[in-house]
Amino acid sequence: MSFADLGLIPELLRAVADAGYTEPTPIQAQAIPVVLGGADLMGGAQTGTGKTAGFTLPLLQRLARHANTSTSPARHQTRALILAPTRELAMQVEESVKTYSKHLPLRSTCIYGGVDMNAQIAELRRGIEIVVATPGRLLDHVQQKTIQLGQVEMLVLDEADRMLDMGFIPDIRRILSLLPAARQSLLFSATFSDEIKKLADQMLKNPQLIEVARRNQVSETIGHRVHPVSAGLKRNLLAHILRHEPDAQVLVFVDTKFGCSRLAHFLNRHGIRADAIHGDKGQAQRTETLESFKSGGTRVLVATDVAARGLDIDDLPYVINFELPHTAEDYVHRIGRTGRAGRQGNAVSLVCAEEKHRLAEIEKLIKLTIPQEVVPGFDPEADFFEAPARGRRRSGGADASGEARERKASDRGAKPRGGATGGKRPAVAADGFDFSKPYEPPAPPVGAAAGASDAEGDSPKRPQRPIPFLLGGLGRK
């Protein structure tokens, strides 16, 4: 199927071709005709599925019917409102709107909190058809009467489940009350809790339901790996991994803002260029950091969950969980930054004994036993492989031996590395580097279709090369 088959106008087909897309993703193939037809839509789709173009392209086409080239602000009233939970996501969505609308006389802008309102007010005064906004700042503008919502024909609520998590639902309800009742509404969410369904009931009229990924289903193109390691050795292991993959861009997740800056500092001190992004940084700094990472200027970005939510970064081959998230669903969101739009990705987690229960929760949620691999020189705590049974021992002893560890690891489907060196060279150098391992291909992603979809070229921006698994190629070049 091509984009032309979906009934898109030539201006949009040109923009899509300029973006390098050759065929629609499943959510696009399903959503575009529904939205073009004027129906409300409830879309179950995660970031990475191409959902942004799925709603933006038909939205633009519907607005284009009455677009005009007049310079008068009065002729450019706000006709579409797209709400997103975070500043970063709002900015990315607006970037997509600009990309796809470049051959149309439609104006867009992005409004979000944390920055001065004046520039946004000046922009809104010009007359803007498409406003992408975070809820709080939009309401600030409503309050100050710097935006009029009385002419809104189309509403999109993106990442509704995130809105809920972040406490935005009262704001959303207020915004809904300010919009004309006769409008087309689209709601996108990765998950459908009862509360989301309740919100959908209030917001949508006879919606068509489109779902492309099951709740909390992870992309089939992601290979998962756990490296059991003691908490104290984690940052050294991270540096070790990053040194062995000097060209790859990596997004590293940590739990706290403090830990985020500290880890980036540690990496820089050890010669690995890294930046940190977290909620305490000013908006200008966050934007600059993100731009630098997206353009390849920064190789390693250390991020907290909130700062990284909704990040759309092209061609990101690795996500590393320096710490596992407290909530299993956040694992799915984190690793959604890799393996996007049919590409292959790697999700690597450094897990200490204390985090075993989080790992168990994640595995239960994603219905997958993640292979574990101890990296020689970076052993976990003695009790890592003990079953989480009542009365378990915390001391070392037999379970702490490499043999026992490997046996238990292989019981779980892991590939123990330390025992298979071939005896050519010492397995582990003094600094913890393992020079003995030959190249190993990545662990096959879950689901056989993964490689096929990549090979069929549904991701034209990405060069079709195999991605070596981080610790696969340990030989120094």
Ligand code: AMP
């Ligand atoms: P999204 O799920 O909207 O965040 O999109 C994820 C990524 O897929 C973005 O980098 C888009 O540029 C890309 N993308 C969207 N649609 C297509 C397509 N039809 N073909 C290839 N890449 C796409």
